[in-house]
Amino acid sequence: MPVARRVVITGQGAISALGVGVEANLKAMRNGECGISALEFRDVERLMVRIGGQIKPYDETRFFDRQQLVFYDKFTQLALISAAEAMQESGLEITEQLAPRSGVILGTSGGGLQTQDENFRKVYEEGKNRVHPFVVPRLMNNAAVGHVSMRYHITGPSYTVSTACASSNHAMGQAFQLIRAGGLDVALTGGSESMLSFGGIKAWEGLRVMSRDGCRPFCATRNGMVQGEGAAVFVFEEYQHARARGAPILAEVVGFAMTADAGDIVTPDQQGAASAMQGAMNDAGLNPADIGYINAHGTGTKVNDRTEIAAIKQVFGDHARKLRLSSTKSMHGHLIGGTGAVELLACIMALREGVVAPTIGHKQADPECDLNIVPNVAQQLDTQYVLSNSFAFGGLNAVLALAKAP
């Protein structure tokens, strides 16, 4: 019987409201810094919700030239910036031989939403009868994947996964499964999102689930989610392949599961979330007591946080009170289709450094969320295994299990 293929992470790159680059993001997570601030874009004064995890300052010309920017919506720019950092750390060279064994699998929900927003404004509000010829290749949801594949000449299985708030976790889970099954040796995977525009926030505002003053997951005073933007991209690589080339190994991906609630289009379901967490542990051959930290979905809405805690208690029993649980959305906001990717940084940090990122903004305990949510200040924890939860609108759930580097 052939030896089972294992999947390791050999590079990471990120950009969010917490900073440009992985180190800036990790520093903010260690220190419990908040990246949420007053939104700055056209027509913001017509919104009720005016805060978000916006990348400031952001100057795209620092990263790209004019010829490139013609084709890059911001969600593509953020993916390319993150991919470059991940590739550099990994030291991976996509040779002619490796190219067809490599893939790009990224999550996004809104895709080129800013491009759509700007161009709808031109034709509808400003009455223009002409838009830039490259609107379509900019706005399409797979633009980021296309440009990353072109940049590194990656010619194997590459596609975009779009499952709202679980997009990144579904994308990374698929990359993991493809490598483990032998369909790929290497994948650039993660996700990207940039919905911070008038139309993007106006649509979310209508659901009445957004906070106007801050993201406080698991806090009794929480009053909704706060949107963020950004991206994170990782190099997932087959273990022997990584070892043979002496690559840095940051962590191992050991399990993945996805479930559908088949219940409600927006209200989360305890059983769907519980089944996904249990499934990820089953896939990895782990027991509940093995898990030291869970990076929660933790959006800061009343219903999500209450349901997630109940699901964790259901799956982990007594161990639920021993493990650490935090939502870094309190710092970078909810990156929707990119959120699981940026949150994986916190998972890898817990495994490598023994530092669990906090849930900041915590003011008052909620009896319904009575677990160790790592309030306000990071905690030290030496753990072998962690989980990362993503539970999306549509009732679509995706949970990853990671282990310390072998």
Next chain:
Amino acid sequence: MVQVKDKVIDILAQQAMLDPGDIAPDASLESLGVDSLGLVEIVFAIEEEFDIQIPFNANEPDAKEFDISSVGSIVSAIEALVAGG
């Protein structure tokens, strides 16, 4: 203000799939069979009808600034917003 009251009740009745005559002032939204998403649609319909902004957050259904405990309290809150707007 009779007009405001009638219009709000029409909107509630439509969402609850009931006759406006069956919407009692002391009825709660729950008793009318309106769930949280139905409420979000009601808030939108009322905002559109009167061109006002209602400070409603589904995470804070008990917030004092917009009391949704009964049909009567909703009507009063909308009357105040329309008068103040």
